[in-house]
Amino acid sequence: MLPPTLLAMTIDVVPFAICAERLAVLLARHSAGWRLPGGSIGADEDLDAAARRHLVEQTELGEVYLEQLYTFGQPDRDPGQRTVAVAYYALVPAGRPPVDALPIADRVRWASVDALPALTLDHGEIVALAHRRLAAKLAYSTIALQLMPERFTLSELQAVHETILGEPLDKRNFRKRILALDCIEVTGDMARRGGHRPARLYRAKRPGQVDFIK
Amino acid sequence: MLPPTLLAMTIDVVPFAICAERLAVLLARHSAGWRLPGGSIGADEDLDAAARRHLVEQTELGEVYLEQLYTFGQPDRDPGQRTVAVAYYALVPAGRPPVDALPIADRVRWASVDALPALTLDHGEIVALAHRRLAAKLAYSTIALQLMPERFTLSELQAVHETILGEPLDKRNFRKRILALDCIEVTGDMARRGGHRPARLYRAKRPGQVDFIK
């Protein structure tokens, strides 16, 4: 058997969050345009660790849900050097210190997935695949909780689902389903926002953990 | 941004087939033990193409369903050189020329997934993950057809499902479900094997294509 080939490898991360009722991706400035956060893999570094490191270094987003998505290796995906990219996606809870407030604010930017600027290489396809995967997982896991702040209302959780799926959901059926999953619990406090009836605040029963359904 | 790291990369393929009513993996001989088929990636070769090439070269299995599984990159997964492995799994239809008859017969061997010999590196975990993925896909795709010969009976298809899932299925419910999927059609011919009523032979309506359900 031949020795393994040495290939240029990178990590690319699709950091998702809900911004202004839209599914948004955090992009990093790149020469004239935009790219996904990411970069090289340390000689002795785990792939997951590299993804997390780049996220922290470039976006200051630590402690987020991270999952390997797919490995992109078409020889011509990078017109310069042939590069294999291991793609991840991350879910950033709402309510984290907004990027605008950070010193890196001029290097990154949240962009809605349905109004992305042109991205370098195949990063647009990577975002599209990540979006499909995320949408599919809503049906059989509690993954959406990873996009929520520590305490949230059921209406907010429903809005997140609707935003990702791109379609409205029935309020009563949604609540029935979520509560039956036994993945969230009431905090006892209420959210008083706006001139209307306050909503119960819930929290995840097992924060950070994604449960599979059925 | 730092330049991408050069890393040793390999492809590993889990070639699944049903052998003697068991889910089996085709292993390649490796020094004293066994490993998954696979190897290096050509400098200008697509990852999928590399997986297919290694499969053909080492096992003479061409024209099989192939799907990327996961990329394994723990720094210590190979005690020698640090190596990143892009894992694939392949589904080999029953009824292909049996490996035993090939000139490579002394270099490879089918082993049942529930009686695997010790495999090199983390190849055991790769097989386990591939098995879980395959089992999960039975629920929402027509992927099992990729393990069937060109013509097959419903009982044979059910046996394949049962073998992968490791649990018995109800005959009438199974047949109802499969036929409702509209993914197979009768050939008109009958399978006459053994001293009992012959079974209708079916074929895939869209061979090579995996449809998703619901």
Next chain:
DNA sequence: TTATGTTAGTGTCAATTTAACACTATTACA
């Protein structure tokens, strides 16, 4: 203080889907 606007919260019923279940049909072979 009262009316209005806005979102929160709740239950039923029909339709569909799922899961359990047993017998007859057809062949080879003894």
Next chain:
DNA sequence: TGTAATAGTGTTAAATTGACACTAACATAA
């Protein structure tokens, strides 16, 4: 001609899903 073995077939109850509309609670403004 009987026996062994697998093929093939429907019904029913239970569970799940999906559609659907009103009252509750608050802020604000008149």
